[in-house]
Amino acid sequence: MAEADSGRCLSALLSGICQSSFYRQREVTDTRLREQLYPDMAHEEFTALCGRMRGVLKSMASADMDQAQLEAFLTAQTRKQGGGGLSADQAATLSRFWKSQRSRVRESLLAGSRSEPGLRGVSWRVDVQTAARGGDAPHGGPVALMELELGGAGQDSEFLCLELDEATVGQVLTKMADIQESIDRIVHRT
Structure with missing residues (x-):
C-alpha cells in the first residue's frame, strides 16, 4: 500500500473508531471498517491495529491532550519496542487527526457525561396550611412548596412539585450539608 493511501486509510480508521467510541454511532463496527478500509489485511492483524x-x-481523549502533550505522547509511542508501538507515519497521521478532531471528541465526551434530564430551575415558597388534606382539621404548620423544572437538551420542560413539612426540610438541609462536606473533602484532598 502506498504511503499516501496508508495515511488516508489510517485517518479513515481513526474517524471510524471515533464514530463508534465517542459519537455513539453503533452502525460503525470493526467488521465494517475492515471490509471498507483494509479488506486484504489478515483479521488478527486488523484487530491488533484497531485495538492499538x-x-x-x-x-x-481522556487526557484531552494539547499539542505539547500530544507530541510527547506520540514520541513515547514511536519509541516503544515490539508490536505495541507506532510508526512515524502513524504518529504523524494521529497528530493531524487529533488537531482536527480534539474539540469534537471533547464535546462528545462532555455531552455523554451530563445527566439527562438536567435541572433547569427551582422555585419555592413557604405556606401555612389551614386544613389537612384528608379532612377539615386545621394543620397550622409551615409547609415548603418546591417546584423543580427538569428537561434535557431540545426537550420541553417537566415540572416536579414537592410539599415538605418543617421536619423534612430539616432532613433535606442536613443531607445537603453532608454532600457539601463530602465534596469539600474530595476537593481539598487533591
Missing part, C-alpha cells in the same frame, strides 16, 4: 489505535485515541 482505539487505545491511543482513548488515552488522548
Whole structure:
C-alpha cells in the first residue's frame, strides 16, 4: 500500500473508531471498517491495529491532550519496542487527526457525561396550611412548596412539585450539608 493511501486509510480508521467510541454511532463496527478500509489485511492483524489505535485515541481523549502533550505522547509511542508501538507515519497521521478532531471528541465526551434530564430551575415558597388534606382539621404548620423544572437538551420542560413539612426540610438541609462536606473533602484532598 502506498504511503499516501496508508495515511488516508489510517485517518479513515481513526474517524471510524471515533464514530463508534465517542459519537455513539453503533452502525460503525470493526467488521465494517475492515471490509471498507483494509479488506486484504489478515483479521488478527486488523484487530491488533484497531485495538492499538482505539487505545491511543482513548488515552488522548481522556487526557484531552494539547499539542505539547500530544507530541510527547506520540514520541513515547514511536519509541516503544515490539508490536505495541507506532510508526512515524502513524504518529504523524494521529497528530493531524487529533488537531482536527480534539474539540469534537471533547464535546462528545462532555455531552455523554451530563445527566439527562438536567435541572433547569427551582422555585419555592413557604405556606401555612389551614386544613389537612384528608379532612377539615386545621394543620397550622409551615409547609415548603418546591417546584423543580427538569428537561434535557431540545426537550420541553417537566415540572416536579414537592410539599415538605418543617421536619423534612430539616432532613433535606442536613443531607445537603453532608454532600457539601463530602465534596469539600474530595476537593481539598487533591
